[in-house]
Amino acid sequence: MKERRFLYDFPSVTEPEWAPRVERWYQLDALAYGLVESWWHWRLLGTPSLIVAASPGASNESDRRFLAAAPSAVRFVHTLPSVRIAPLCQVMQWTGPVVCIQDGDRTLATAVEEAALLVGPEYPRVWALGVWKDGGRYRVDCWDVCYSSDEEGEARC
C-alpha cells in the first residue's frame, strides 16, 4: 500500500490544464476540484479498479453554501458525495465501481480498511481517496492498495 498526499488552495487563480476534459469545470466545489487536480498531478499512477471515496464532514460545507445563496441547481448537485467523484471519472476517462462511505471522525481510516478488505482478484487495485479541508488549505490523500498473491495464495497489500 502506498500513500500520497496533495495540498491545494481553492479557488484556483488560473485555469487548470485539465479544464477541457470537464464540462463547466469552474462550477466544481473545492473538494471535487481537488480530487481532479490531485490526479492530474499524479496521473502517471494510472487508474484503479475500484474507488472508496471518503469525505470527512460529508458535503456539509457545500450544503451550507447552497442554503446561504439563492436556490441553484449547480450548487445543489455538489451537495452529494457521489457527485464529487464524477469529474474525476471524466478526467481519468475511467468507468468503474465507486463506494462513497461516511464514518464520522473515522471516515478516512475506515476507507483504508474497506480498501484493504475489497482488494483481491476481482478488484486488484483499490484506491481509498480522502478529501477535506485541513486548516486553511484543502488536502487529498490517496491510499493505493494493490493485490498480489504469495506462494500460499494469501493476499498482500
Add this chain to the structure above:
Amino acid sequence: MRERLLTHLESAWREADVGPAPEGVIFASTKGEHEDFIRTAVDRDPYSELLDAFLARVGLFPRRRLVVSNACASSHVAIVLARRWLHRMSNVLVLAADGIGPFVETGFRSLGALSPTRVRPFSADRDGLQLGEGAAALLFSKSSFSDLAVSGAATETDGQSVTRPSTDGESLRRVSACALGGKSPDFVLAHGTGTVFNDQAEGKVFETLCPLAPVTATKWSIGHTMGASGALDLIAAAEAMRRGRLFNIGNTPVADPKLGASFLHASAPPCEGDFRRALVTSLGFGGVHAAVVLERTES
C-alpha cells in the same frame, strides 16, 4: 428529522424480523439526517450519527458497521458491498432510509426535476419525479433461510454527466448484464423516476437487453425515496415473485412509443406467472449505475 427517520428504520427493522444479531450493518442513505445539522452543526456527520443512534435504540452491536452514500443508488451499492462482506461474515443487515426536508425539496425544485402534475414513468409526456420518504431493512445471509437470494449485483460510476445517467445507456447495460450473468430476467423493476433522461436511458437498455421481460416501477405510487428506493424496490420485487403477480405503472396510461421495452402501463392486462428472476435497477447523481438480480432458490 432524526426522530422520524429512526422511527421509519425501527419499523422496517421490526417488520423484517431479522432474527440473530447481524455481524455487519451497512446503512444506505443519500442525505442522512443532515436537515437537522445543516444550519447548526456542520462539523458533525449526519449519516453515522443516525446509524449509531439506531443501533443504540434497538440494541444491536455489530462487528462492523458502515454508511454508504451513493446518492439515489445508495441501496444498490450497499448490497454490492454486503455481498463482499459475506465473504467474512455469516450475515449482514442492510438498512436504508431517507427523509424529505426543506433542503432536499428546494434542491430538486431548483433542478426542475419535480413533476408539477403527477409522476408518469415511461409515458411520452412524463414531466418529472415526486419525492417520497421511507426506510427498508434487508438481511443477507450465507445460509439459505429464505426462498429468495440475490444472485448478482453490480455498480459503476461513469461520470458522463453529474445529474444524468449515461445517455446511451451503456453503463446501465453493463451493470445489468453483469448482475444477470448471462441469464434473462422474468421481469424488471426499473428505477423509473419519471424524468426524461432516466426513463430514456432505462428504456434503451431494456429494449435490447430483455425486450420481452415486463417492466414495472414503484415510484409513481410511493414517490422517489432517494437512497432507500433501491432496497424498497427489492422488497417490492420479492413480493411480486412470491405472489406471482406484477403491479402495473398506475399513472402511465400508455408507454412512450419511442421506448421499445415491454412496459406494464396502467391499461396493460394483469401480468401473472411463475417469476423466478427479477432485475432491479437503480441510478444516482454523479453517474452511478447499479443493478441487482433477485432469484428464487430451489429450496
